[in-house]
Amino acid sequence: MKLALAIGAASEGGVHSHCRRALSEGIPPEAIQQVAILAIGTLGFPQAVAALTWIDDIVSGKKG
Incomplete structure (x- = not known):
């Protein structure tokens, strides 16, 4: 949830953290990437x- 909020706020440091x-x-990288992909509809492709x-x-x- 906080990852999605960091993406929405365009917070690079927050997304990294x-x-x-x-x-x-233990969350797989593909699941983390899916959060950003799901943001396309709301935030747009560039974000x-x-x-x-x-x-x-x-x-x-x-x-790191």
């Missing part, structure tokens, strides 16, 4: 893609 927390709780790149930063290990 909640993505790390979700991964530490959802931005969120996907922020999630990818953490999933791929680019930011």
Whole structure:
């Protein structure tokens, strides 16, 4: 839930933080990415893609 709120607020740091927390709780990366994909209808494609790149930063290990 907080990940979705961070995406809606366009908070890159919040998305990174909640993505790390979700991964530490055992949530698969695909499920985390699905949250951003579901945001397309509400927030629009550009914001959802931005969120996907922020999630990818953490999933791929680019930011720790």
